[in-house]
Amino acid sequence: MVVDGVTKNTWLQNELRQVGVEYTKEQLRHKWDWMKDQWKMWKALKGNETGLGWDPIKGTVVAPDEWWNEKIKTTTYTVDIICSYYLSYIHKEPCMDSFHTGLVWLQEIMRGNERRCVNLFRMDKDTLIKLCLDLECHYKLKCSKKMTILEKVGMFLYVLALGASNRQVQERFQHSGETVSRNFHEVLKAMLCLSIDMIKPTDPTFSNIPPEILNDDRYMPHFKDSIGAIDGTHVSACVQEENLIRFIGRKGVPTQNIMAACSFDMQFTFVMAGWEGTAHDGRLFQYSINKQNLNFPKPPLEFGRQDGRYYEQCLLIHFMYKNIVVVSMALHNYIRRKALADPAFERLDKSPNFVPPDIFRDVDDIQAEESSQESGALQMNALRDQIACSLMLANNDY
Structure with a gap:
């Protein structure tokens, strides 16, 4: 901007110098930018509303009390949102900050007794390592900057073997719920690819008689x-x-x-x-x-x-x-x-004849059992009454 052949900053410097105020061009630029930002804020606050004025004596805006109350409510709501965002994403209190992280825990399991690994993941340590290597080398499961293949697979097996919830996995492996869910689905995707190679006959041509049939007189040669x-x-x-x-x-x-x-x-x-x-x-x-x-x-x-x-x-x-x-x-x-x-x-x-119990029993079977129990209870009541009557009759005879 040019005023009478001189720049804006030079003109302002000359005007301020006359009243004994000395500013550099850099100071003037910052002051100008600050005032421009303040004007934008005031325009946004004022909006399209009319009826506002200026009190030169008080040096304040003149507006009804209702207008000020509404603006204060809006400003308070905005400040609350800003504070909530700041506490949640900028200055948030750490949650999963335990030293005993999932990786440290897994390393402890891999160095410990074999039974711990079997109890927690339903497979021994050597098989768990083989599974991790296969998923990484053949089924495109990748580690991340903060999580190894072992931790991803361990988290997945922990859910399947123990029926653990997302929150339980968060606490055990010290990761957020979003991280737990995302990595679970990554391993699930790789495991589905593994399933294609695992769930199929080992002898696709069925050229050999299964040894369980061949070596059992009950089934051979009928089956x-x-x-x-x-x-x-x-x-x-x-x-x-x-x-x-x-x-x-x-x-x-x-x-x-x-x-x-x-x-x-x-x-x-x-x-x-x-x-x-x-x-x-x-x-x-x-x-x-x-x-x-x-x-x-x-x-x-x-x-x-x-x-x-x-x-x-x-x-x-x-x-x-x-x-x-x-x-x-x-x-x-x-x-x-x-x-x-x-x-x-x-x-x-x-134990070739072992058959695991049925976890879900049929409703008809349960009702039949309850009916049988009720019938048994009636018979016991009748027998008890019969014994009581016999005792009373015997007592009367005496």
Whole structure:
């Protein structure tokens, strides 16, 4: 800006010098910018409202009390938002600041007794390391700046094996809820890729007779052409209210109906997950035959012989999505193939007739049992009354 051939700053300097005030050009520039910002703030505060004036005696704006009260409320609300943002994101109090972080805890587990790792993650330390390496090398699971592959996989297995909630994982691994959720889904994505390689027959041509058939006189040669066992089960599901009825079947609680096939060495070879609990097993079987062009003969063994370390524990996790079930079965197969020794599989190998209990009992069975208990109670009451009458009669005889 030029005034009578001189710049704005020079003109202001000359005018102020006449009243005994000396400012440099830099000071004038800062003062000008400050006044411009103040004017913008005042325009925003004033808006399009009229009726405001200036009191030259008091040196203040003249406005009704209602106008000032409204502006004070607006300003207070804005200040509260700014303070909340500052405390939450700029000067926030640390939450997950324990020295015993998830990585430190995992390192302690890996150096400790083998049983601790099996209890917490349902697999031994060597198998856990193999799983981490496979997910990293073959299934594109990557570490981050603040989290190793071991911690990501450990967090994922901690949820599946123990049914831990997001908040429990936050406290155990010292990470935020958003970090826990994001990393869980990263590992889940990699595990689904692993499932494609894990849930399938180890002998795709079925050229060999399974040793469990070949070495058992009860089944050989009658079932020498059998390739596996097929059956269904129910897994707990948490669904929206409008879909609740479709998922409540004969178990009396919302579940998803799972159909799966397994080989005779207790490995899953096929899984159909995610159907509503009211879906009939025959419907799932017919769908899988049409979809996969598979033909499974009737098996001589019960499907219930599978090891349930993850498969049963996933009942504790309220996920409707079939991915959790599929990944649990893949982990089951992975341990069966990779672990040199496993307590759960050893128990089942030594007890071939062992069948785990049904976690979800049929509503009809429960009602029949309750009816039987009521009938038993009536019989006991009648017997007690009969004994009491006999005692009274005997006493009268005396």
